[in-house]
Amino acid sequence: MEQDWIQLFTMSESDNNHFAPVPIAEALPDVGENVIVIGNPEGLTNSLSTGVVSGLRKDGDNVWIQITAPISHGSSGSPVFDSKVGF
16 A cells, blocks of 8 residues: 655754754544645645544554545645644
């Protein structure tokens, strides 16, 4: 199965010249939890869409997170943030 990966960095408050990596979630989100997707669908830069985790689907050893946030062509690899993200 084909997958896209991204490494995302945010501006560090202490040093404006360096970027710190966004932490990867250590646990699965809860079904019903709010999510935010930031992407560039159809060339529209820095677009934000919201939704919820609508399901956790198991396929062998993989768990797929199903969300309701709209994802359009061009948003491939966009980060998805849950409500537990803390910086």
